[in-house]
Amino acid sequence: MKSSRLVATALFFLACLSACSKHDSSTSSDQPDINIPAVGNHMLFESSVSGERVAALNESISSIYQVTLDPSEVDVISMARMMKVDDVRPEALQQWLEKRVSYVVNDGFDIQAHASLADGTANYPFPNDVPDAIKGKLKKNVDGSIDAQVIMLNIGAISYFLGKYVHRLVNLSLDGIGVVPLVSPRIGLLEIGPGMFPDMQGKKVQNILLDIFRAGILFHEARHSDGHGVGLGFMHAVCPPGSDYAGINACDASTNGPYTIGSMMQKNLMKACGSRCTEHTMTVLELYYLDLSDRLVTSFNVPGTSAGAEAGTAWDDAPEAIQP
Amino acid sequence: MSEVNEKIPGKVIVLGLLFLTIVALMVWMEIKPEAPPEPMPVIHSEALEPATAKMAEPATQPQEISETQKHFGQLIEDFKSSAPTQADLQKLTAQQVHYTPEVIFKSALRLGDIAQAIADHKDLAAAGLKFYRECAENSASPNSLRASCYVRHEKLIESSGLIEPSLSKDSQVSDHVKSLAQKL
Numbered sequence: 001m002k003s004s005r006l007v008a009t010a011l012f013f014l015a016c017l018s019a020c021s022k023h024d025s026s027t028s029s030d031q032p033d034i035n036i037p038a039v040g041n042h043m044l045f046e047s048s049v050s051g052e053r054v055a056a057l058n059e060s061i062s063s064i065y066q067v068t069l070d071p072s073e074v075d076v077i078s079m080a081r082m083m084k085v086d087d088v089r090p091e092a093l094q095q096w097l098e099k100r101v102s103y104v105v106n107d108g109f110d111i112q113a114h115a116s117l118a119d120g121t122a123n124y125p126f127p128n129d130v131p132d133a134i135k136g137k138l139k140k141n142v143d144g145s146i147d148a149q150v151i152m153l154n155i156g157a158i159s160y161f162l163g164k165y166v167h168r169l170v171n172l173s174l175d176g177i178g179v180v181p182l183v184s185p186r187i188g189l190l191e192i193g194p195g196m197f198p199d200m201q202g203k204k205v206q207n208i209l210l211d212i213f214r215a216g217i218l219f220h221e222a223r224h225s226d227g228h229g230v231g232l233g234f235m236h237a238v239c240p241p242g243s244d245y246a247g248i249n250a251c252d253a254s255t256n257g258p259y260t261i262g263s264m265m266q267k268n269l270m271k272a273c274g275s276r277c278t279e280h281t282m283t284v285l286e287l288y289y290l291d292l293s294d295r296l297v298t299s300f301n302v303p304g305t306s307a308g309a310e311a312g313t314a315w316d317d318a319p320e321a322i323q324p
Numbered sequence: 325m326s327e328v329n330e331k332i333p334g335k336v337i338v339l340g341l342l343f344l345t346i347v348a349l350m351v352w353m354e355i356k357p358e359a360p361p362e363p364m365p366v367i368h369s370e371a372l373e374p375a376t377a378k379m380a381e382p383a384t385q386p387q388e389i390s391e392t393q394k395h396f397g398q399l400i401e402d403f404k405s406s407a408p409t410q411a412d413l414q415k416l417t418a419q420q421v422h423y424t425p426e427v428i429f430k431s432a433l434r435l436g437d438i439a440q441a442i443a444d445h446k447d448l449a450a451a452g453l454k455f456y457r458e459c460a461e462n463s464a465s466p467n468s469l470r471a472s473c474y475v476r477h478e479k480l481i482e483s484s485g486l487i488e489p490s491l492s493k494d495s496q497v498s499d500h501v502k503s504l505a506q507k508l
């Protein structure tokens with residue numbers, strides 16, 4: 001008995017020489033990083049933004065160059081049409097982004113503490129148009145920022161709107177950058193926070209996973225810098241019953257809003273990543289995409305939306321600006 | 325023939341050495357073989373691989389499967405114990421759900437672990453299909469999670485070659501979840 005057990009054990013080791021070594025070499029913890037050479041960008045970071053966060057955002061922008069989109073892909077064509085770009089090369093996408101996101105501040109940014117109103121009234125276009133998302137929700141002073149900040153984290157668009165509401169130009173003082181006059185939502189001032197830098201609890205994931213996730217958020221926020229009148233800032237609508245976020249301002253009434261732009265960018269980058277992204281990364285990004293792409297409301301869900309910003313339609317993305 | 329001759333000697337030497345070591349061990353331990361050593365006759369070219377596999381199967385396969393499946397079962401438990409319900413999501417604030425909320429973020433990482441384990445160990449495909457089906461059918465779950473499981477289920481049917489009904493005709497999966505899954 002003992003000898004046959006010994007022989008069987010010996011043969012087991014022999015059988016394992018090839019099979020077991022193969023088995024162990026591909027464990028679920030194998031999430032190799034992709035080499036992402038740094039690419040410069042023009043974003044300016046307030047001094048309160050940590051070096052770690054600056055590096056992460058810079059890497060996210062650089063990652064666009066590593067997962068080049070195929071211009072003949074249906075989803076890429078659709079996204080390009082929505083973004084009104086003819087070129088989907090990384091340089092063109094970065095340019096689109098930087099037209100809309102120029103400054104980055106940290107979470108907890110207090111608009112009131114940093115804002116001052118310029119002397120005299122300013123001439124804003126569409127003076128009587130208020131986006132449906134915040135109709136009746138704002139007080140007529142910069143205190144309203146607190147309400148608006150929960151709808152989007154594009155502080156530039158919020159501050160522009162608040163100035164418009166009181167007919168005065170808002171200047172924001174940013175540590176390490178200087179005073180930024182909010183003459184248009186296109187000034188592009190973005191607040192970053194835990195939503196963009198979730199606690200990974202020590203879990204190792206591929207770098208490209210977080211890079212693509214953050215790129216989607218950057219393009220989402222960039223869209224908040226667009227629009228005019230009732231469509232100013234492409235502000236989020238209340239999600240309809242049945243939605244995962246029913247009753248919360250976390251959906252888009254427009255079909256070309258931040259959730260659509262951000263999720264499509266994420267999806268296209270994910271697809272372009274191909275075999276360099278692991279099964280883990282693909283699965284995770286797929287779920288993020290599904291979460292974000294399920295944020296659309298229709299005219300059936302939200303009847304009676306304002307002309308120019310009807311639910312279930314593509315809104316005019318032309319930005320507005322203070323007129324001389 | 326020459327190819328076979330090139331491959332065999334190495335294996336014969338390894339097996340031979342192994343056998344000699346075992347015999348030496350037995351002699352040293354004063355163990356008298358009760359029967360002729362079973363692997364002896366299999367040291368021949370074509371017979372080597374299948375015979376080894378046959379011998380290895382009863383002793384090793386169940387142990388290996390149970391370890392892998394035990395770990396897989398733990399991954400599924402981790403996912404189930406932390407996945408939010410749709411009602412949980414609706415209690416969050418607009419700020420918390422502006423982007424993918426943390427609870428979904430973490431569930432996605434766990435779902436990723438499950439998918440990676442299935443990709444690494446093909447023998448988990450059947451258990452994976454069962455898990456994905458239950459996940460997609462869970463009406464208390466967020467639409468995004470269900471749609472993700474739906475997508476993974478359908479992809480796994482394709483990649484594993486297992487005969488399993490598609491979820492497209494499953495009445496326990498809502499039309500909304502099905503159409504959301506189609507977006508991918």
Ligand SMILES: [Zn+2]
Pocket residue numbers: 151152153220221224236258422
């Ligand atoms: Zn937003």
